[in-house]
Amino acid sequence: MSAFTPPPLPSDDKRWKIVNGTMRKNGFARHALIETLHTVQSSFGYLDDDAIRFVARSLRVPLSQAYGVVTFYHYFSLKPPGKHTVTVCAGTACYIKGADKLIATAEKKLGIAQGQTTKDGNVSLMVARCVGACSRAPVSLCDGEILGEMSSEQMIEQLERWTVE
């Protein structure tokens, strides 16, 4: 059996080297698929077809399996995120304390449904299952920063701050 040569990097973009590094660290083993996809997502912000194809070929995983994994796990996104992201936690504690109202407020304000990005690519509205900050419910993550005990007014204020920029 001839030795396996991984496919060339898709482009000169340095981020591919980071992705390749993760795979090399795991000896291009198939079980590194999820780890590698995590690296792609953290480097590029999302997973596009080229990335999935490249990772699948490098790890010798059938494309169907790679795509199956990407679509199975909620954490992976096939669409590029907006400039800003607001993630409303919809865990049980947040739900009991009115997370659904927060989501409705944000949807109305942005004119998009949860999981979508505004047309200008400015804000993405996501819903998380639970971020583990239940004691401060309802919680939202605004560009990664945790805001606890959030009211609808605060949500609108935050979103307006982003639109003004």
Added chain:
Amino acid sequence: MTIEELEQIAKSVQQENAKYDYELNVCMDLACASQGADKLKDALVKAVEASGKKVLVRRTGCMGPCSHGPLVRVDPEETTYSKAKAQHAEKIVAQLGGEPVAELQCDLNDHFDSQVRVVLENAGYIDPEKIDDYISRDGYKALLLVLTEMTPNGVVHRITESGLRGRGGGGYPTGLKWGTVAKSHGDLKYVVCNGDEGDPGAFMDRSVMEGDPHRVIEGMAIAAYAVGASKGFIYVRAEYPVAVSRLTTAIREARRRGLLGNNICNTPFNFDVEIRLGAGAFVCGEETALLASIEGRRGTPRPRPPYPAMSGLFGKPTLINNVETYANIAPIVRNGGKWFFNMGSERSKGTKVFALTGKIANTGLVEVPMGIKLREIIERIGGGVPQGHKFKAVQTGGPSGGCIPAEMLDVGVSYDALLKMGSIMGSGGMIVMDDTSCMVNVAKFFIEFCMTESCGKCIPCRAGTAQMYTLLTRICNGTGTMDDLELLEQLCCTVKEASLCGLGQTAPNPVLSTLKYFRNEYMEHIVNKRCGAGVCNMEQAVEVMA
């Protein structure tokens, strides 16, 4: 690393700490951090420098009562300050040695007095990123003791003797599980830590991994020695970036100290741990799905047997335990199985950490002995339901659990008692609901959760939860009929009996338990087209009737 060296480290840390007159422990867990704990810590450091006092400012993991955060504990006086902000820093430092700052003091005696801390014994006392802090509080002593003085069988025996049951929710006897893996044949075995805390409303495992990561690693290493494994994986949710980074640091530090790697403590024992990231799938908390995910595949469960103890990760015998289970191991080894056995109720031993959230005054983490009454947890430790509202139910066990009504609050918390009430222990989320929550809507919330989280492999779960969701939606918007209710109950049975894994088998629990205790609310929705709590929107029903 030998026991003597370990004691040397502990001693030098104690000497170092003795140089200071006071300690200011600042809780930097997620809840406190989101309220400005990092600014507070910086301000405290500055204020200490300016004052010239000998004060150690330490970052710690979760202290517990998150709703009072940011928290600062002054040692050796053990004064706790709540809602401390950066502007209070100078005053806090100035008052050291004198009268405590009155405006920041809060009375949490009721909150702490009924708690027994085993898993959380270090929470609020150590810096999670410093291995020496952990060692100074008897850390890794149990591991070295096991390696030098005990046989693997002896360890399994001690765990069996303690009566510890799996803290992930199922409550399978830990000793028995270890024994099975130890007896399985195989040159290679794995130890896996389930840190995929997918249960919404629970964050105990996150706090343990973030606040005391070495405890988990030590527990895993002891387990590996007992079952004959040399490789471990910690499966952590990607949604917990801090836990991932703390564990990564902890593993690196442990390797550096020779507490992970080859020939640990100059014995032939080799063990190393790797972190694997979850990717947001609730079903991956199920053991066979978790293993599939570590192998880089879709997290779909498979039928058991063969159990992972026989054929698990990469087809090798695998031990899977929850974070909290591993966190209990070191104290059991140190203090003996009997010590643990004497805590708790008849068939549930030891303590349990609960994440107390929802409509309750003191939200946060609590650790209580098994067998304690729910009322005690909610009214005394939790401080009851605030703002003059009336307690309605407490939800335990997340989407696999059920809602327990007020009249059952005098039951002691144990695996069996909760099961009997139609709920489960689960991983430890405890969500309190008051009269502003509609129980039908809560049931709908959980079924929607299970519907989206169902992996789709088996039909009862995939199609059953979807149908249940449709029925519940109808009842919630006032278009449901009595036939719908009957069909819903039948479906609950089918999904419960016929699903492949724990997700499906327990998915109907929230519906069944609310039907059992709050049937009147369902009836009111169906017959009177009215939602007592005012949560459900009944406009559609009014249109139909008109």
